[in-house]
Amino acid sequence: MRFTSEQRLDDGVLEREFTLGEIPGILWTPASAPAPLILMGHPGGLRRMRPRLVARALQSAEFGFAAAAIELPGGGDRPASAAAEGARADLRRALEAGEPVGAEVVDRLVLPLVDKAVPEWQAALDALLSLPGIGGPAGYSGGVISIGIRLAVVEPRISAAVLFAGSFVPRTMFEEARRVTIPLHVLLQWDDEGNDRQAALDLFDAFGSREKTLHANLGGHTGVPRFAGDAAVRFLARHLS
């Protein structure tokens, strides 16, 4: 892990860009250290997502958390596989035609992404948890929800997760969801255009966790209200602090 830039933000939060091998990432650490860590999930495209990630990182820092994000495979300037490009083109075609997105397209789009991204998040966790200012434990917060589910199943260092409903979920992820046992806090935007509300409710039902909470709010995909973000960080504070 190599830091490539740093700057101070509000409230003494230190923002540092890094690369982990060829993967770019950003780490935000609060003034108080050592801090527990939140891995911030996102749909890919760190540069585009940055304003929202910074807002979430500052909100997390208010509760004493460090936060980090790495670029997804195929996101931003990272090379995309031909298969992923093909699946994305098929998805776009279905959406533009107003047709239902086939389960097979969702599988081709999401499953290889999860298979590739999860080991990368785990490598990031190795590097981040060895830094002096980061004390652990760690949580995951964000989308892609299938990445969060897989991480919750395979990565014992993730103690709790906030999952953002609102992406296409392969059928096999429902089986993985049953194997999740860590505390979960699921955010659902009730009017999310691109999201199948019933599928999100079914997925919430499937999770095996003894503590799981669903917070549904009005508004579209990017309209998560500030108070809902606060409640999500408060959930993590209850389990990680």
Place this chain on the structure above:
Amino acid sequence: MRFTSEQRLDDGVLEREFTLGEIPGILWTPASAPAPLILMGHPGGLRRMRPRLVARALQSAEFGFAAAAIELPGGGDRPASAAAEGARADLRRALEAGEPVGAEVVDRLVLPLVDKAVPEWQAALDALLSLPGIGGPAGYSGGVISIGIRLAVVEPRISAAVLFAGSFVPRTMFEEARRVTIPLHVLLQWDDEGNDRQAALDLFDAFGSREKTLHANLGGHTGVPRFAGDAAVRFLARHLS
């Protein structure tokens, strides 16, 4: 309104029993005054509900709220109408036979209760808001959800409401729900035996409020987790404080 007893609870909270005409009630006021007021809904039977109401009142007092509850028509020692008794018997028969509860039974059970209870809660509001320690504004928190809906529609002094899903809802209440415009926070127990989960989700969808949030948690009807109660009071604090 006549006070009939008083005692100090934890944190300097003053608990006073009162009667409003023939209706018994309880008022809890925090050490800090004047306090905004939460009307605490419940399924009837103040004596039986008291331990849970006290817990909710103390939780509310931590956020500076006064809280009050009055007995429902037909609840506790209050006389029940023959029609209500008949509807209740029909409900019991259906539940014991494992049959679906007919919409007509629900109408006969709930609508007269709402018609009678809501003016009583409004009279209680008149009396409570004129007390020196109570400053307003006021919110409603609890079940019976149909009472909360009607109050939210007809009573302009109710500025925000926490509604507990988990009671039978007459079909016409879905129409009233569309006319609700105040901020809402709906609590749903995901595994509530006596509750139709889909009906609760449909009702949430129907509410006309621009700000509405659904918090679903695992567990049965009386198993609302402590953190969910905290989040509900925090919602009221955001809107009433």
